[in-house]
Amino acid sequence: MSNKTKLHNWEFNTYNDPELTDLLNTVKNYADQLPKGNWLTLTGPSGIGKTHLARRLIKFWKRWHIWDGNRCLYPDFCEWARFLDEMRGSRPAQKIKELQYMGLLVIDDIGAENGTEWAAEKLLEVLNVRRGKPTVITSNLTLEEIWANSQRVGSRLAGGGKVKLTRAKNFNLRENQSVPVFVEPETEPEERAELEIETLPPAIAEVAKRIANKFVENANV
Ligand SMILES: Nc1ncnc2c1ncn2[C@@H]1O[C@H](COP(=O)(O)OP(=O)(O)OP(=O)(O)O)[C@@H](O)[C@H]1O
Numbered sequence: 381m382s383n384k385t386k387l388h389n390w391e392f393n394t395y396n397d398p399e400l401t402d403l404l405n406t407v408k409n410y411a412d413q414l415p416k417g418n419w420l421t422l423t424g425p426s427g428i429g430k431t432h433l434a435r436r437l438i439k440f441w442k443r444w445h446i447w448d449g450n451r452c453l454y455p456d457f458c459e460w461a462r463f464l465d466e467m468r469g470s471r472p473a474q475k476i477k478e479l480q481y482m483g484l485l486v487i488d489d490i491g492a493e494n495g496t497e498w499a500a501e502k503l504l505e506v507l508n509v510r511r512g513k514p515t516v517i518t519s520n521l522t523l524e525e526i527w528a529n530s531q532r533v534g535s536r537l538a539g540g541g542k543v544k545l546t547r548a549k550n551f552n553l554r555e556n557q558s559v560p561v562f563v564e565p566e567t568e569p570e571e572r573a574e575l576e577i578e579t580l581p582p583a584i585a586e587v588a589k590r591i592a593n594k595f596v597e598n599a600n601v
């Protein structure tokens with residue numbers, strides 16, 4: 381395991397539960413191979429830490445300035461149900477196109493929106509623009525359930541990288557869950573770089589992002 385992965389604070393209790401240990405190791409192995417463009421799909425019951433670990437991967441990306449040497453440096457977290465609502469509003473094609481330029485993309489909680497055909501179609505479009513790019517998907521549906529809703533979504537997830545099913549008890553239902561017993565890291569996290577990005581006024585950050593995207597588009601022609 382790389383030092384970057386070891387030093388990162390995953391803020392995750394495994395409770396010596398083999399299922400949770402396995403989940404954490406899967407996420408760490410995924411972090412180790414970034415910015416390679418495999419996908420990681422985390423499935424399992426509610427409250428076991430799927431979203432939590434996906435967010436920690438975004439922190440990991442920012443903290444170590446991971447980028448693929450070619451595309452935009454920013455990672456992005458996409459709450460799938462909310463994103464669908466936004467797309468119903470306006471310019472869905474433009475919103476989907478923007479996602480292709482993110483360094484690491486998390487698509488959080490697919491399937492929670494009562495899978496309509498339209499939603500499955502939009503998810504396919506997003507998955508298509510993320511082909512070969514680092515992408516983490518979370519769901520509390522199993523792959524089989526996702527597959528039953530949409531064979532095309534299911535087969536793309538299965539073909540895009542690793543699909544990890546975790547069967548563990550909800551974090552919030554565990555005894556002593558308020559006592560943190562994180563083993564790592566041994567050093568303080570370095571969050572300076574991230575602060576610099578996040579303290580940019582949102583309007584300026586938005587413009588900077590757009591310029592970066594334009595630049596990449598032109599470079600790709
Ligand atoms: N193993 C864990 N160690 C530390 N915190 C955890 C762990 N599992 C969950 N949590 C915390 O519990 C809460 C719920 O976790 P999270 O939202 O990641 O669950 P989830 O698996 O995404 O659930 P859902 O399927 O409902 O979206 C969060 O505040 C998260 O930080």
Ligand SMILES: [Mg+2]
Nearest residue numbers: 430431489518
């Ligand atoms: Mg979640």
